[in-house]
Amino acid sequence: MTPSESVMKISHLYKSFGNNHVLIDFNFELYKGENVVVLGKSGSGKSVLIKCIIGLLKPDEGTIDVFDQCINDMDDTELDKIRAKVGFLFQSNALYDSMTVRENLEFPLRRHWIEVSQEEVNNMVMEALEDVGLAHTIDMMPIELSGGMRKRIALARTLILKPDIILYDEPTTGLDSITGSEIISLMIEIKKKYNTSSLIISHDMNCVRRASDRVVVLYDGTCYAAGTYAELQHHTDPKVKQFFEQEFKQ
């Protein structure tokens, strides 16, 4: 893959909570059409990183550019424009449990694009549900669905606005390995179909191997190592090696 146009650039990002320095001088760039996996232990600040990217957390220092626009000092209206183009799949799915699947999918559409006809909305909801293979669940409540199905619906809700970038927060955590594999396949399909760029946060080595064009290791709050899966697999540094060794133990 030849790196093309940059869609997101993070420079010298710092973020602390009190004395807990979570991100320390983190640098990163995401290019169009690539899937990058950020690999890190639990509690290493992966979620904090992507929440900074989408503007849910404010970085202490450093800049984040999305589509060449710096999001640091944006007001809500400007941020909303960026957020309409950046999908976010939450670790806990974050499906609205008082709403049906249809209402869940309609929510971001109606909120971001105020002028859109009911017919268009219906078509887009169906298309997104078909993309994840769950068209029949349209009138069900999230509580009636299995964990894997919920993850797919959450993914459909993320896809509905046709985002250019998708941020995945641990997409396979909490799922059994077969369902996890299905989600990974889906992520790969979506990337092919819509040519999106993705930032995938994970510590699931299966996901890293299959879905990544490039891997970044987040360690001690900084970008500790980077490269393709094959390159990092034979890395000699123990801090990098531990992730890859763990796979063979399983």
Add this chain to the structure above:
Amino acid sequence: MSNQTRFQAFLSEAGELSRFAARFFAQCFRPRYEVSEFIRQCYIIGYQSLPLVGLTGFIMGLVLTLQLRPSMVDYGVESQLPAIVGIAIVREIGPVITALIFAGKIGSSIGAELGSMKVTEQIDAMEVSGTNPFKYLVVTRVMAAVCMLPILSVLSDAISLYGAYLGVNVRGATSFHLFWVEVIDSLAFNDVLPAFIKTFFFGFAVGIIGCFKGYNSKKGTEGVGHSANSAVVLSSVVIFILDLLAVQITDLLGFN
């Protein structure tokens, strides 16, 4: 926890609650207005609380009358029963009992609902979906609580008084018409208005405390339970404090 740190924790909580309330006022009058969500909340918060509030009001009115009756008979002022009960219900018992029931039902459900939305990242999901979650969730619920509690409280007063009528009437002495005339005669504007006004404040307290506790819920299911529980406890205490303040203020204003 030592007394000093406990006191500090109390102060910092009070400070945060005030900031939360200030944020509510800042966001409340600025577009975009979430009208349809507000109406949905009025239905849930108001209409769906009606059976519970009505039932408790009815029983309160009836029991209060039955309890007062023997002493009134002893003092030979049985004929004053409708007037006494009317004043007690309209000035104090109706608004306060309704508010407490409301705190138990609505405060806890808001606390639990927003708490679970918080810990399952639904609030974050709203924020990235082009929605200001504070406006969509907090402003609508607090406004609905402020608008609905006074209405509930008036309805509860009416049902309570009907219960009181049944209590007066156990010996079959009074007609319904006569009972109402006696109650209305005994009530002055000064009895009704301050009692009505304070219910707006009770509604605000229940709404804002429920939302505050839910919105700041700690991670985990334990955190959600704690939010719901402390929302009820704190709003019930605040209702009594507001009631105490209300009586002082109406006194100062010469409304007695």
